[in-house]
Amino acid sequence: MLRVNELVKTFGGFKAVDGAHLHVAPGEVVAVIGPNGAGKTTLFHLITGQLVPDRGEILFKGKNIAGLPPHKVCRRGIARSYQVVNVFDRLTVLENVQIAVLARQSKTWNLFQTASRMCLEDTIRILQNVGLADKADRICANLSHGDRKVLEIAITLGSKPELIIMDEPTAGMSPEETAATLKLMQRLCRQMGLTLLFCEHDMEMVFSIADRIMVMQQGRTIIQDIPERVRADKRVREAYLGGADTCSA
Amino acid sequence: MKPENTGIKKTAAALGTVAGFMLLALILPRYYLYLLALILTTGLLATSLNLVLGFGGMYQFHHAVFYGTGAYCLALILTKTGLPAWLGYLAAPLAAALLGLIMGLLTVRLSALYFGMLQISLGSLVWAIVYRWYSFTGGDDGIHGIPVPDLIGTSRGAYLFVVLVTGACLAVMYRIVTSPFGMVFTGIRDNPERCRAVGINVTGHQLAGQVMAAFFAGVAGTLFVTVEGSVFPDMMFWTLSLEILIMCLLGGWFTFFGPLLGAAIIVVLRTVVGSYTEYWTLVLGVVLILLIFFLPEGVLGMIRRGGDNAAGK
Numbered sequence: 001m002l003r004v005n006e007l008v009k010t011f012g013g014f015k016a017v018d019g020a021h022l023h024v025a026p027g028e029v030v031a032v033i034g035p036n037g038a039g040k041t042t043l044f045h046l047i048t049g050q051l052v053p054d055r056g057e058i059l060f061k062g063k064n065i066a067g068l069p070p071h072k073v074c075r076r077g078i079a080r081s082y083q084v085v086n087v088f089d090r091l092t093v094l095e096n097v098q099i100a101v102l103a104r105q106s107k108t109w110n111l112f113q114t115a116s117r118m119c120l121e122d123t124i125r126i127l128q129n130v131g132l133a134d135k136a137d138r139i140c141a142n143l144s145h146g147d148r149k150v151l152e153i154a155i156t157l158g159s160k161p162e163l164i165i166m167d168e169p170t171a172g173m174s175p176e177e178t179a180a181t182l183k184l185m186q187r188l189c190r191q192m193g194l195t196l197l198f199c200e201h202d203m204e205m206v207f208s209i210a211d212r213i214m215v216m217q218q219g220r221t222i223i224q225d226i227p228e229r230v231r232a233d234k235r236v237r238e239a240y241l242g243g244a245d246t247c248s249a
Numbered sequence: 250m251k252p253e254n255t256g257i258k259k260t261a262a263a264l265g266t267v268a269g270f271m272l273l274a275l276i277l278p279r280y281y282l283y284l285l286a287l288i289l290t291t292g293l294l295a296t297s298l299n300l301v302l303g304f305g306g307m308y309q310f311h312h313a314v315f316y317g318t319g320a321y322c323l324a325l326i327l328t329k330t331g332l333p334a335w336l337g338y339l340a341a342p343l344a345a346a347l348l349g350l351i352m353g354l355l356t357v358r359l360s361a362l363y364f365g366m367l368q369i370s371l372g373s374l375v376w377a378i379v380y381r382w383y384s385f386t387g388g389d390d391g392i393h394g395i396p397v398p399d400l401i402g403t404s405r406g407a408y409l410f411v412v413l414v415t416g417a418c419l420a421v422m423y424r425i426v427t428s429p430f431g432m433v434f435t436g437i438r439d440n441p442e443r444c445r446a447v448g449i450n451v452t453g454h455q456l457a458g459q460v461m462a463a464f465f466a467g468v469a470g471t472l473f474v475t476v477e478g479s480v481f482p483d484m485m486f487w488t489l490s491l492e493i494l495i496m497c498l499l500g501g502w503f504t505f506f507g508p509l510l511g512a513a514i515i516v517v518l519r520t521v522v523g524s525y526t527e528y529w530t531l532v533l534g535v536v537l538i539l540l541i542f543f544l545p546e547g548v549l550g551m552i553r554r555g556g557d558n559a560a561g562k
Contacts (some may be wrong), residue, residue, distance in 0.1 A: 048446065074448035086446075088439045099436045100447040108433040108449055109457075111425050114256070115432040159447050 001026045001166040001195055002078075002163055007066075009042055009057035009219075017053075018219035024163065024197050025231070029087060029189055030224075031206045032199040034216035035239070040199040041083065044167050047075040047078045047197075051122070060163070074103075079161035081152040083168040087140050094136040098123045100158025100222070123158070127247070129191075130154045130184060144178035157188070168199035170205065178202060182209060207231070257450045267416040270420040271409055283476065286411040288516045290472040293415045295508035296422060302494070303502035304426055305458045306438025308365035311372030312493055314352075315463040319345040319470025319486025321379060324392045324480045331520025334398045342467035348375070369487055371492045380482040391481030394472055399531065414472060419509075420464055426505055462545055466496035495533065496540050499540055501547030510549055 004022035006014070017039045024030045032040050045051040047058055049070040058066040065073055078098075088096050101119040104109055110118075111178050127133040130150050135143065140151065149169065156164050169185065170178040189196055200206050206213060207227050214224040217239045223230060230236055269290075273462070274282060291411070298312040322344040326337035356367045379386045401410040433454060437444050441451050483489065492515065493508075500511025517539060523529050544551055549559050 007495060040480065050442075050445075070442075070445035071450050074446060080446055082443075082446075086443050088436050088443065090439050091436065095432065099444070099449075102429045102433065103444075103448045107429045108454065110429045111430055114427050115429040116427070117388045118429060155443070155447060 001028075002060060002168060002197065003057075003059040004043075004047065005057045007043070007046060008054045009039075009046055009051060010054055012204060012246065015219050017046065019056075019221070020219065021221040021224065022197075023215055023224065024195060026195055027193055029196045029209055029211045030199070030217060031200075031210035031212075032214045033201075033203070033206055034199075037218075038216040039219040040216055041167055042166055042219075044080065044197075044199065046072075048078060048165060058176065074159055076163075077162035078165060079159035079163075080165040081155040081156045081167065081169060083094050083171050085148040087151055087155065089141040089147060092126065092137050092139055092144070093151060093154075094133055095143060096140055096239070097126055097154050097158045099158075100155045101126075104181065104218075123196070126154050126157045129157070131186070146173050146181075149173060149177075150181065153181075154182070154186075161194075163195045165199065166196065168200055169198055170202055172201065178205065186211060255283035255491055257444045260315075263416070263420060267412060269414055270412045272410055274405050274412075276318075282404055282408040284516070284520060286395070286408045286476045288513045289411050289415045290469055290476060291516050292509040292512035293406050293472065294469035295493045295500070295512040296419060296505075297462050297469060298493050299497045299502055299505075299508040300308065300422060300425070300465070301455075301458050301462040302497055303504075303507070304431060304438065304457060305434050306361075306542065307455060307459070308361050309368065309459070309462065310365035310494070311399045311487055311490045312462070312466055313487070313489040314372035314375050314485045315345040315466035315500045316470045316473070316489070317348055317379065317480070317482070318375070318463075319357070320474050320480045320484055321386060321392075321470075322467070323474050324395050325386070326391055327474075338471050342464045345467025345470065346460050349561070350456070352463075353459040357452055357456045367452025367456070368488075372490070373487060376482060376487075379485060386482075387537055388528055389482055392478055393479040395480070396480050397475055397478060401475055411472050418468055422465060423505060428452070430457075455510050465507045484514045492533070495537055495540070499536065499544070499549075501551070503546060503548030504549040504553065505549050507549040511547065514548075529549065 002022065002024040005021060006022045007017055009017040020039065020043055032043065034040055042051065046053045049068050052067045056066065057064050058075055060078060065076060076161065088099065098119055101122050102115070105119060107118065124133060124136070127136055130153060132147065132150060132154060135147065140148065143151065153169065174215060185196065186209055188194055198222050210227060212226055213230045214226060215222045215230060215236050220237050222239060223233050273285065277285070298309055301307045301309045310520060315519065319341040322341040323337045326332055326340060327334060327417050352368060352371050355371065356364050357442050359367060380389055382388065401407050410480045433444065433449055437449070437451050437454060473484070496515050498510035498511070501507025518532065519529055522532050546554065
């Protein structure tokens with residue numbers, strides 16, 4: 001479904017992504033891991049169009065999407081959530097998801113219908129699915145951090161994507177919230193047949209949910225394989241797990 | 250309460266308000282009708298600015314240029330051509346919208362502050378042309394004695410025309426603000442990055458918003474011509490842009506009716522203070538300072554916030 005080949009992005013001399021490879025098959029859950037500064041977030045920005053790559057291909061369903069603006073990437077079927085919560089703070093929980101649903105159904109140019117009554121069914125179904133339905137009318141800025149991270153996921157579902165990209169979906173969450181989010185992600189993938197690409201620091205979580213894991217270091221892809229083989233790989237142990245294993249797992 | 254009911258109630262309230270304003274034409278003396286027409290015209294202008302300023306989060310620093318363009322377009326058609334008047338009333342807002350499109354194409358991709366600065370530059374360019382081109386625009390003398398159609402040429406007729414047109418424009422703008430476009434527009438104001446990520450063409454929506462705002466400013470320009478029977482370059486000078494910006498902030502730029510209230514306060518204040526002293530701008534400055542310190546969300550914004558607190562939200 002998604003294939004990244006020889007991707008390069010340089011910021012003034014610094015090679016943030018330097019020949020990364022990635023392959024995601026339909027229905028698969030793929031995790032990207034790597035030490036801080038390995039280029040994970042940059043890689044995601046490149047795929048979703050926030051950044052334009054210097055070189056390389058990003059093939060989504062066989063078509064090169066490298067360099068497309070973000071809104072067109074989303075229209076192709078890739079939705080993303082953010083590491084640092086990035087929602088509409090002044091709007092209600094319902095409206096946050098509603099905007100995504102309206103955009104998905106190409107209704108944002110509609111000038112003369114009442115927005116608050118549109119796409120309600122789809123929006124509420126998503127909120128129920130992630131467990132935010134009872135907070136639908138709350139203004140977003142007043143939510144807890146955990147709920148805001150879940151709302152991030154709900155907004156991406158509003159785009160009805162084929163591929164979801166999550167940048168550290170549990171960053172800053174308490175252990176309980178992390179466990180709940182993990183369950184939610186597993187359930188969504190099973191129920192809706194979603195394809196999921198995410199990066200995460202929590203190793204326990206990565207190894208419990210991912211079908212395959214891609215390891216990055218200094219902008220390069222070291223390996224992409226099933227969790228058992230990644231765990232056993234010598235290069236990965238040296239580059240990443242070796243020191244960090246004890247403190248993160 | 251069912252949503253259909255609130256819709257009917259709102260429509261009834263709007264129609265009632267318009268009818269009420271029209272009845273005032275029977276009671277009030279001419280001077281007050283003139284003042285009220287001026288308030289509504291300015292209110293329409295401020296509301297059109299707030300479409301992009303408050304709801305779109307775009308720093309539209311030179312909105313008056315669209316107002317002036319609408320007014321000059323109508324004035325020139327009425328004085329220099331034999332075209333029917335209604336055509337002028339139709340062409341003027343379209344001319345303003347066209348200018349909005351051209352300026353928008355040049356500015357809309359820029360970040361907030363540069364957007365505002367370039368807009369001031371381009372707007373001042375238009376002003377300079379109007380100010381200097383004596384043979385066509387009358388230069389700094391402006392154009393006077395514009396032959397407005399008889400039906401709306403009397404002070405009472407002009408007032409009724411202003412009430413009807415302002416009412417219709419406000420209704421359309423209210424519709425836009427509550428439409429999906431309006432919702433997305435506020436979304437862009439709060440978080441353009443996220444809007445792009447859910448598949449919204451941010452630049453396209455901002456451009457469309459600017460064209461709409463320019464259109465309604467153009468309508469306000471035609472109302473000014475109807476009420477005053479004259480135009481002058483000051484209508485598109487940047488100080489007027491600043492003044493309507495203050496009206497939005499004063500009334501409450503996150504509310505729909507705030508700018509209307511702000512316009513009413515400023516126009517009344519200018520009329521009253523102006524009759525005592527010529528240093529009206531000094532008073533305006535003091536108002537602005539007080540506003541920034543004590544009413545950052547404007548009068549209506551504060552009232553609404555007070556209501557929310559009382560309701561325990």
